[in-house]
Amino acid sequence: MKKLLTGNSAISLGVMLCRAEVISAYPITPQTTIVEELSEIVADGRLKARFIRVESEHSALACVAAASAAGARVFTATSSHGLAYMHEMLHWTSGTRLPVVMVNANRAIGSPWNIWCDHSDSLSQRDTGWIQLYCQSAQEALDTVIQAFKIAEEVLLPVMVLEDGFFLSHTSDVVDVPEQKAVDSFLPPFKPRFKLSPEEPHTFNIMADPSMFINFKHDAQQAMNQAKKVIGRVDREFKTHFGRGYGYTGNVRLTDADVVLLTMGTAASTALEVVDAFRKQGKKVGLCRLRMFRPFPSEEVGRVLGKAKKVAVLDRDNSLGAGGIVAQELKAALYGAVQKPRIFEFIAGLGGRDITPQDIGEIFNYTKSHSSPNGAPIWMGIKK
Amino acid sequence: MKKKPVKKKTALKKPAVRSKKPVQPKTSLPPMSLSFDGTLATKTGTWRYLTPAYLNKLAPCNEGCPAGEDVEAAMVLSGQEDYIGAWEKITQENPLPRVCGRVCFHPCEAACNRKEYDEPTAINSLERFVGDFAFQAGKRFSPPAEKKNEKVAVVGSGPAGLSCAYHLASLGYGVTLFEALPRLGGMLRYGIPAYRLPKDVLDQEIDQILALGVEPRTNCRVGKDVKWEQLKKYDAVFVAAGAWRSLPLRVPGEESAGVMSGVTFLKKVNSGEPVDLGERVAIIGGGNTAMDAARSALRLGAKPLLIYRRTKEEMPAWEEEISEAEEEKIDFIFLTSPVNILSENGKVKEIECIRNLLGPPGKDGRREPRPIENSNFALPVDSVISAIGEAPDLSFLPPEFQKSKDTLPVDEAGATSLERVFAGGDVVAQPRTVSYAIGSGKKAAMAIDATLRGRNAAEAIRLARWGEKGSLSMARYRSGGGDGIAREVVRFTELNTAYFPRQARKPGEKLSSKERTKGFSEINRGLPPAAALFEAKRCFNCGVCNLCDNCFFFCPDLAISARPDRQGYEINYDYCKGCCICVEECPRGAISVEVKK
Numbered sequence: 001m002k003k004l005l006t007g008n009s010a011i012s013l014g015v016m017l018c019r020a021e022v023i024s025a026y027p028i029t030p031q032t033t034i035v036e037e038l039s040e041i042v043a044d045g046r047l048k049a050r051f052i053r054v055e056s057e058h059s060a061l062a063c064v065a066a067a068s069a070a071g072a073r074v075f076t077a078t079s080s081h082g083l084a085y086m087h088e089m090l091h092w093t094s095g096t097r098l099p100v101v102m103v104n105a106n107r108a109i110g111s112p113w114n115i116w117c118d119h120s121d122s123l124s125q126r127d128t129g130w131i132q133l134y135c136q137s138a139q140e141a142l143d144t145v146i147q148a149f150k151i152a153e154e155v156l157l158p159v160m161v162l163e164d165g166f167f168l169s170h171t172s173d174v175v176d177v178p179e180q181k182a183v184d185s186f187l188p189p190f191k192p193r194f195k196l197s198p199e200e201p202h203t204f205n206i207m208a209d210p211s212m213f214i215n216f217k218h219d220a221q222q223a224m225n226q227a228k229k230v231i232g233r234v235d236r237e238f239k240t241h242f243g244r245g246y247g248y249t250g251n252v253r254l255t256d257a258d259v260v261l262l263t264m265g266t267a268a269s270t271a272l273e274v275v276d277a278f279r280k281q282g283k284k285v286g287l288c289r290l291r292m293f294r295p296f297p298s299e300e301v302g303r304v305l306g307k308a309k310k311v312a313v314l315d316r317d318n319s320l321g322a323g324g325i326v327a328q329e330l331k332a333a334l335y336g337a338v339q340k341p342r343i344f345e346f347i348a349g350l351g352g353r354d355i356t357p358q359d360i361g362e363i364f365n366y367t368k369s370h371s372s373p374n375g376a377p378i379w380m381g382i383k384k
Numbered sequence: 385m386k387k388k389p390v391k392k393k394t395a396l397k398k399p400a401v402r403s404k405k406p407v408q409p410k411t412s413l414p415p416m417s418l419s420f421d422g423t424l425a426t427k428t429g430t431w432r433y434l435t436p437a438y439l440n441k442l443a444p445c446n447e448g449c450p451a452g453e454d455v456e457a458a459m460v461l462s463g464q465e466d467y468i469g470a471w472e473k474i475t476q477e478n479p480l481p482r483v484c485g486r487v488c489f490h491p492c493e494a495a496c497n498r499k500e501y502d503e504p505t506a507i508n509s510l511e512r513f514v515g516d517f518a519f520q521a522g523k524r525f526s527p528p529a530e531k532k533n534e535k536v537a538v539v540g541s542g543p544a545g546l547s548c549a550y551h552l553a554s555l556g557y558g559v560t561l562f563e564a565l566p567r568l569g570g571m572l573r574y575g576i577p578a579y580r581l582p583k584d585v586l587d588q589e590i591d592q593i594l595a596l597g598v599e600p601r602t603n604c605r606v607g608k609d610v611k612w613e614q615l616k617k618y619d620a621v622f623v624a625a626g627a628w629r630s631l632p633l634r635v636p637g638e639e640s641a642g643v644m645s646g647v648t649f650l651k652k653v654n655s656g657e658p659v660d661l662g663e664r665v666a667i668i669g670g671g672n673t674a675m676d677a678a679r680s681a682l683r684l685g686a687k688p689l690l691i692y693r694r695t696k697e698e699m700p701a702w703e704e705e706i707s708e709a710e711e712e713k714i715d716f717i718f719l720t721s722p723v724n725i726l727s728e729n730g731k732v733k734e735i736e737c738i739r740n741l742l743g744p745p746g747k748d749g750r751r752e753p754r755p756i757e758n759s760n761f762a763l764p765v766d767s768v769i770s771a772i773g774e775a776p777d778l779s780f781l782p783p784e785f786q787k788s789k790d791t792l793p794v795d796e797a798g799a800t801s802l803e804r805v806f807a808g809g810d811v812v813a814q815p816r817t818v819s820y821a822i823g824s825g826k827k828a829a830m831a832i833d834a835t836l837r838g839r840n841a842a843e844a845i846r847l848a849r850w851g852e853k854g855s856l857s858m859a860r861y862r863s864g865g866g867d868g869i870a871r872e873v874v875r876f877t878e879l880n881t882a883y884f885p886r887q888a889r890k891p892g893e894k895l896s897s898k899e900r901t902k903g904f905s906e907i908n909r910g911l912p913p914a915a916a917l918f919e920a921k922r923c924f925n926c927g928v929c930n931l932c933d934n935c936f937f938f939c940p941d942l943a944i945s946a947r948p949d950r951q952g953y954e955i956n957y958d959y960c961k962g963c964c965i966c967v968e969e970c971p972r973g974a975i976s977v978e979v980k981k
Contacts, residue, residue, distance in 0.1 A: 097415035156415045194418060201422035208417045215413055223415075 005175040007168035010138040011077070011103050011161070012037035014145035016047045017183040020075040020101075022067035024052040024060045028082040029115045030165035031105040035077055057082035061089035061100070068098040069204055071195035073149060076100065079165060080107035080121045087125065090158075094129025094220065096205055099152030099159075099190065101145065102130075106265065106316075107165040108351040116352020117165040119264060119317040123293075123325045129220060131159040131227055132294040134264040136250065138173040143244055146183055150234050153190050155227040157220070166352065167266040178242055186241045224295045231292060248297040250289035251304055253279065257286030259367045260305060260341070263314035264290045264326060267348075267355045271314075274360040285364050290326065298333035305334070311341040312367040314360070315377070316349045323347075323377045344370070345377035353381065424959075428941050432962030438952060439976040441874040441927030445507055447851030448495030450815070451478040451547075451822040454859065455492050455507055460930045462510055462920035471518035474511060475525065476859050478822050479550035479593050480543060480572075482519060482585050485512025486908065487576055488819045489702050497926050500876040503889035506911065506919040513916040515589075525592050528556040534619035534836050537562060539606050542570020543818045544624035544809025546593055547825030548832075551858060553596035555833050560618070561598050564605035566655075568594075570626050571810075572818065574651040575673070577680045578904040583654075607780025620804040620832040623792065624825060625780070627810035631773040633668060637725030638770070642732035646673040646771025653680050661686040662766020666735050668692075668722055669771035670699035675706065677769045678714050682901055688714050689763065693721045693740055693753040708907065711897040721753065723760065725768055734762045776811040788813075797831040797841040798824060806831055823855060830861045874927035874973045883934070883971035887922050890915035929953070929974040935966035 005013070011034050015023070023042065025035040042051040050067075054060045057078050064074035078086060083104050093100050104122050108114040122132060131151065135141040141163045148159035163169055194202055208216055232248065239245030250268065252275055254260055261271050268289035278285045288304060288311075290297075305311055315324025322328060327345040334340045344367045349355040359380050366378070419425040443456035454473045461469040474481045488508055496504035535558035538545045546568070549559045567573055568590050572581060594600060604610055606625075615621050630645030632638060642662070646669065652659045663686060667678045670692035678688040690709070692699060695718045699706060710716075717737075724736040739759035742751035775790040786793060786801035791813040798806045808824030810816045830848060831841040848861035851873050893909035894900075900907045911919060929952050936944045936953060943959040944966060946952075955966075967975045 095416070194414060194416070201424075203419040203423045203426040204416060206417050206419050206426050212413075212417070216417060219413055219415070 001179075002174055002176050004172050005138055005142075005177075006033070006170055006172050007135075007138040007141050007163045008033040008105070008170065009037055010142040010175045010177075011145055011163070012041065013177055014142040015075045015101075016041050017178060017180055018075075018101075018146055018149045018187055019073065019184075019189075020047065020049055021072040022050045022052065022064055022074045023076065024054055024063040024067075024074075025076045025078065026054055026057045026060050026082060028057070028079045030107060030117075030169040031077045031079040031082070031103065033169070034103060034105070038075075057085040058089055061086045061093060061102070064100055065089060065093045065096065065098050066196070068093075068100050069096065069196045071190065071192050071197070073153075073190045074100050075102070077103040077105070079105045080109050080115075083121045083125060084109060087128070090125055090128035090130060092205070093158045095216070097156040097220065097223070099149070099156055101148045101152055101159050101161065103141070103145065103161045103163065105163050105165040105169040112351075114351040115165070117167055117265075117316070118350045118352065119162075119315075119325075120350070122160060122162050123317045123319075125160075126294060126325070129157065129224075130294060131157055131224075131231070132162060132292070133159065133231075134162045134291055134293060135168065136266055136268050136289060136291075138168065138171075139175045139244070140246060141168065142175055142177065143238065143242065143246070146178070146187060147231075147234050147238055149190075150187050151227065151230055154234075155223045155230050157223050157227055162265070164266040176244075182241060186238065228292075228295045228297065231295075246291055248290075248292040248300045249304060250287075250291060252287040252289075254286040254288060254304055254308065256284055257308055258284045259310045259312060259364055260286045260288050260308040261312045261314060261360065261363065262288045262290060262301075262305070262326070262330065263316070264293065265316065267314060267316060267360075270355055270357055271360050274357050274364065277357075278361075278364060283364070283368070285368075293326070293329070296329050296333060301330060301333055302337045302340075305330075305341055306337060306339045308341045310344060310367050312344045312346060312363050314346050314348055314355070314363060316355070318347050318350065318377075327377065342372050344373045346380055347377050348380035355380075423942075427958045428961040429943070429956075429958045432957070432960055433979070434962040434964050435957070435978045436955060436960065436962070436964050436967050436975050437978055438929060438955070438974060440929060440974055441872050442851050443926040443928060444495040444497055444851075444873050444875070445492035445926075446857075447853050447855060447873050448491045449850075449855050450491065450817065450819040451484065451488075452826060452850055452855040452857050453477045453492075453511075454857065456925065456928050458514065459505070459507070459510070459920055459923040460925050460928060462514060462916070463923060463925070463930065465917060467514050467517040468521060468523055470514045471523055474514060477826065477857060479525065479547060480589050480818075480822060481511050481515030482589050483543070483572060483581060484819060484822070485509065485515050485910075486581050486585070486906075487572075489817055491819070497874070497876040497879060497924055498922070501881055501884065501924075502886045505923045506889055506892065507923075509892045509911045510916055510919055512908075512910050513913075516910065519588060525550075525554070525596055527596060528554050530556050532556040532558075532836075534558070535560065535617075536832055537615045537618040537621045538624065539615075539621065540570060540624035540626055540809065540811075541568040541590075541600070541602075542624060542626050542809055542821060543572055544626075544821035544825040544828075545570065545622065546590065547822040548622045548624065548808065548828045549598045549825075550593045550596065551826050551829030552832060553593070553598050555829065557833075557836075559598045561600045562604050562606050562610065563600065563602045564609075564625075566603050568600055568602060570624075574654045575647065575676070577650065577654065577676050577683075579679070579683070579900060579907050580676075582906045605780070612780070612782050619836055620806065622825070622828045622832065623781070623800065623805065623807040623811060624809035624821070624828075625776060625778075625811055627774040627776045627816060629775050629777040630770060631775060633722060633770045633772065635722050635724055637727060637732075640725055640727040640732055641730050642727070642767040643725055644767075644769060646677040646769050647774055649677050649769050650680060653684070659684065660767075662732075663687055664689065664765045665767045665769060666691055666722075666763060666765045667769045667771060669773070670694065670701055671771065671773065672701045672705055673774065674769075674771035675701045675709050677771050679709055679712060680904075681769065682712055682714060683904055686767075689717060689765070690714055691717045691720050691722060691735075691737060693719065694742060694750065695719060698742075698750045708897075712901050713897070717763075719753065721755065722768075726762070732765060732767055734764045735768055736760055736762045774810075774816075778811065795842070797834075797845050798828045799831060799841065804832075804835060826858060827856055830856065830858070878973040879924055879926065880969060880971045880973075884924060887918075889922070890919050925972045927973050930972070932971065934969050934971060935975060938965045938969045940965065
């Protein structure tokens with residue numbers, strides 16, 4: 001059924017349709033309305049689940065991780081400082097291989113105090129062992145939540161679904177909400193191999209000594225490698241069921257593009273319009289939206305970007321002292337490729353500043369007019 | 385160089401070193417690190433360097449009770465509505481819970497940790513409730529398990545004598561209780577007015593003690609009706625003759641008709657003898673006897689005027705007595721001393737007084753009154769009651785007793801200078817209260833039992849102490865001090881008050897001041913059952929496990945479980961990793977930390 005929904009509302013309905021059994025969260029803007037709506041959904045009986053109030057995000061994740069270990073399908077949501085506060089538990093959750101699904105509504109991390117969108121919160125957590133999928137629309141956010149449970153429960157890794165705070169979380173769009181029956185047939189109930197149970201007691205997270213620890217980490221890496229395939233397969237299955245698929249990347253007019261813009265999240269929607277406008281002027285530009293950041297689709301981006309001469313990476317984040325995180329990842333991914341484009345790096349939209357069509361136009365023009373990058377990322381909208 | 389023998393060469397062979405290759409699991413790993421032997425395989429106890437242990441402590445109320453009651457245990461049981469159990473705990477130590485529940489000055493409440501939080505628990509009212517409840521339920525003292533051959537003479541049947549007689553009878557001794565007056569009870573009967581302690585309540589508690597086989601000898605004054613020499617046939621004697629001799633006012637006219645001591649007045653009133661006070665009566669003094677006399681006079685229809693040489697601040701009477709006297713609109717004249725009592729036609733006509741100022745503090749820390757010259761004034765009165773203090777009358781004791789001026793000296797076991805003669809109550813130097821008297825009677829019973837059983841009395845008494853304030857436990861005495869309760873007193877700061885909502889104390893029910901001055905009806909009506917239970921549950925249960933399950937819920941290692949007897953918990957040290965959350969979360973400080981493996 002088609003509905004006009006905000007990104008957050010679409011996510012709440014997605015969680016409901018997945019029949020999450022335990023939900024725990026601590027409110028933080030711009031995530032709050034996700035769990036707010038979920039609490040109402042649980043309260044009025046549309047979803048049979050335990051909604052557990054906690055005193056912090058650290059506890060929220062500890063809570064759902066434990067519930068997941070007990071065999072429940074679980075969900076939590078957070079943003080920014082909340083995600084930072086979960087940091088330790090992010091490692092524990094992935095290390096315990098618990099299929100927790102979390103939505104992070106992307107928001108800058110202070111200081112200075114700021115509640116608006118950028119990707120620095122989730123990209124700061126790139127090494128915690130979570131799958132990260134960045135969404136562009138409310139529809140995609142809902143669909144990705146459904147996919148996320150299926151992926152997580154198959155590969156036993158937690159999945160973080162990312163949506164741009166406010167740009168996606170709080171703006172409304174037409175969303176096709178799947179039927180419960182269809183979701184049920186796509187997503188079977190969660191049946192873990194091991195679970196916390198008095199009937200079959202296990203100690204979870206017993207100490208792994210130096211002879212064993214690395215084996216667990218190697219196994220988790222194997223699971224991440226496997227996840228890449230599973231994410232692709234689940235996306236294809238989803239398309240069969242629901243008619244919508246997203247791939248690892250969203251590619252627009254790449255085949256003959258001289259300049260390709262690579263970015264994540266809602267900035268891609270703006271970029272799409274700029275690409276159309278440039279194409280009308282006969283300028284060969286293309287767009288690659290990176291949807292899957294973890295595991296990083298190195299081979300896939302190598303394949304889709306290999307033929308491009310220049311790639312402009314638009315990072316809505318910055319690793320102080322290094323540069324845009326997506327650009328770093330891309331450079332590392334393409335290092336061994338035979339054919340590799342020149343990579344131009346741009347930083348824009350931190351702390352919620354708009355990334356306008358003009359900004360993107362400038363990025364295309366700059367990249368087109370320069371034969372090679374000058375070595376340092378260009379910060380958009382900063383007076384020299 | 386000699387060739388090494390083959391055998392030795394073999395022995396010197398390098399021991400096999402561990403393979404440098406990392407150990408590879410034989411089968412594939414589970415996704416997460418987990419045990420396959422159940423949770424018991426991980427003995428987290430090996431991590432421990434702090435060790436929590438259940439260690440019941442002493443509640444400050446127990447330490448503060450001069451009668452040595454196990455207040456704490458009684459409160460725990462009352463909180464479970466086991467009032468009979470509570471009565472048994474109390475009467476193990478004190479045979480007069482209904483009396484004490486009415487007249488004790490409750491130092492337990494002054495020591496109560498709850499006073500640091502909101503208001504002390506209503507221990508005194510609960511004692512009364514428990515005593516009345518058990519009496520109405522038909523509970524009586526159990527006869528002694530075994531009879532002993534020895535017999536003990538108890539001189540005086542006030543609270544000290546009754547307590548000693550009870551404990552000795554409970555231990556199986558034959559007890560003869562000598563009383564100079566016609567009825568038993570001492571000051572409980574003849575000193576305390578019925579509006580504070582109804583006589584039927586006293587009779588019922590005394591009857592219970594007599595039912596244990598105690599032989600009463602009333603109207604039998606030692607030194608007169610029976611010679612001291614005759615007591616020598618007893619195996620031991622306990623002297624608890626009280627302090628009945630009123631101190632003289634030392635003013636002219638003191639001998640006139642219409643002037644009497646507070647003790648004499650109260651004795652008459654409490655015996656039902658008619659007393660003619662006239663209309664206006666001056667009561668001299670600021671202690672409890674003065675208050676009781678003034679309030680009794682009021683009930684007899686007189687207009688009492690209380691004259692005290694210092695101010696209200698220095699009055700030795702209990703606060704409750706003073707405030708109740710004020711409620712009853714008794715007139716107080718402070719900073720005033722009598723100097724002369726004038727009579728006319730053999731009847732008191734007026735009392736001449738002098739005004740005082742307060743000078744520097746005296747020996748007892750109270751500021752001393754100093755008369756103001758030429759400030760004399762006269763008050764027309766019909767009678768005068770002098771209640772400026774009492775002293776024991778020790779004249780009945782033979783000269784071989786070592787005596788001091790106003791008291792009979794005793795050692796720490798309550799022993800006098802004569803062998804097998806002990807003393808307690810108001811004849812010895814101790815605060816003159818019912819509960820102290822009861823405590824000293826118990827102490828003497830312990831000392832007599834220890835002496836007659838050939839043990840060191842002082843040592844036995846030391847082992848029976850509740851705390852450091854001298855209160856003694858008969859339960860502890862009987863078990864030789866090994867009842868498992870530590871002597872350490874739990875202080876307020878050791879409690880986790882987060883678990884206790886702030887709650888106002890339930891006041892006991894009282895007759896209105898208008899209603900009560902009509903006669904000698906009991907003023908305090910005690911706590912209704914719901915309020916009693918509320919107060920019992922309000923008790924912090926300091927230092928004593930009351931099975932609240934908090935430790936059980938909090939232990940992150942599930943190392944705490946209920947003891948098989950369900951009377952407490954036990955810690956499985958194979959799994960206790962020493963986080964001591966149980967210690968922190970115990971609301972009442974009943975778990976301690978030991979710094980060792």
